[in-house]
Amino acid sequence: MSSLPASAPSPDGTILAIRGLHKTYPGGFQALKNVNLDIRRGEIFALLGPNGAGKTTLIGTVCGLTLPTSGTIHAAGFDIVHDYRQARAAIGLVPQELHTDAFETVWATVSFSRGLFGQAPKPALIEKILKDLSLWDKKDNKIMTLSGGMKRRVLIAKALSHEPQILFLDEPSAGVDVELRHDMWRLVRELREAGTTIILTTHYIEEAEDMADRIGVIRKGELIVVEDKTTLMRQLGRKELALSLPQPLAAVPDALSRWPLTLAPDGLTLTYTFDAHQEDTGIAELLAALGAQGIAFKDLRSSESSLEDIFVSLVHEQKAGA
Numbered sequence: 001m002s003s004l005p006a007s008a009p010s011p012d013g014t015i016l017a018i019r020g021l022h023k024t025y026p027g028g029f030q031a032l033k034n035v036n037l038d039i040r041r042g043e044i045f046a047l048l049g050p051n052g053a054g055k056t057t058l059i060g061t062v063c064g065l066t067l068p069t070s071g072t073i074h075a076a077g078f079d080i081v082h083d084y085r086q087a088r089a090a091i092g093l094v095p096q097e098l099h100t101d102a103f104e105t106v107w108a109t110v111s112f113s114r115g116l117f118g119q120a121p122k123p124a125l126i127e128k129i130l131k132d133l134s135l136w137d138k139k140d141n142k143i144m145t146l147s148g149g150m151k152r153r154v155l156i157a158k159a160l161s162h163e164p165q166i167l168f169l170d171e172p173s174a175g176v177d178v179e180l181r182h183d184m185w186r187l188v189r190e191l192r193e194a195g196t197t198i199i200l201t202t203h204y205i206e207e208a209e210d211m212a213d214r215i216g217v218i219r220k221g222e223l224i225v226v227e228d229k230t231t232l233m234r235q236l237g238r239k240e241l242a243l244s245l246p247q248p249l250a251a252v253p254d255a256l257s258r259w260p261l262t263l264a265p266d267g268l269t270l271t272y273t274f275d276a277h278q279e280d281t282g283i284a285e286l287l288a289a290l291g292a293q294g295i296a297f298k299d300l301r302s303s304e305s306s307l308e309d310i311f312v313s314l315v316h317e318q319k320a321g322a
């Protein structure tokens, strides 16, 4: 186990507590607005948000890379400003890009990372991490000779080298191949089973759906939703069925008004949106009703709601609720 200093007890199982966090960059841009978030020990939390929403700023602030303008953050019971070293020692960060010495070997780089946190050398642990990440046969290779995927693995190994209680993965799937993604998720699950708390950012709803226990959605610096994954997917998971028509329709016939249908401006695509989690999707009745109306279709495609759709619906809900 970790030789981290003992942290203050958290009776409610909270490992990371963010309170009233604001971040305004020197130019005056407000990147985080009153963020409040409790992360539970041992959970996998996915932070979703469009480009520029503030995900990296939030991670960077928790990891001490940038200072909060106001508000507090406690990691494993330690204040990230006043008890910086202890708080930082509790956290591992896998950033999006590798900024490390290209001339060092994999082994040296990963071992050095552990030393940065004042931890005594533990070669058996470094060996296990490198083996878990399929990097063992590359341990004597210089970083600059590695492929992009291998460099990514080194980043993960570095972040794990000091046995953090909380692991941040910033866009772990961006630009990685299927094999690495697979290895990464296996490792994440193993880490969670061993008690590590995982916080990841992603643009992919499938990834959040696969991995996360809870999901937070950030938009323009505001955390607009924090919800158990199953609840969120039930509320927001939608599917679309797009029917390509051989002849344009001028309008959706009244006889079809009981189905939520939209007609493309050119009249050639009819789209049906339905709840993906309902047993009866209503598709069979819809197709029968189209037949009864003499509306033929030449092609039919279904798609799941993308994260973008979910954002749009969240934003609409916010406006409606405002």
Ligand SMILES: Nc1ncnc2c1ncn2[C@@H]1O[C@H](COP(=O)(O)OP(=O)(O)OP(=O)(O)O)[C@@H](O)[C@H]1O
Binding pocket: 025, 026, 027, 029, 031, 049, 050, 051, 052, 053, 054, 055, 056, 057, 058
């Ligand atoms: N050092 C900085 N100075 C000024 N503005 C910044 C700085 N860093 C980030 N920003 C701005 O803060 C906002 C949030 O950026 P951030 O990188 O946190 O978003 P993100 O959600 O991680 O986006 P992406 O998904 O594109 O990585 C953006 O509008 C960005 O331009």
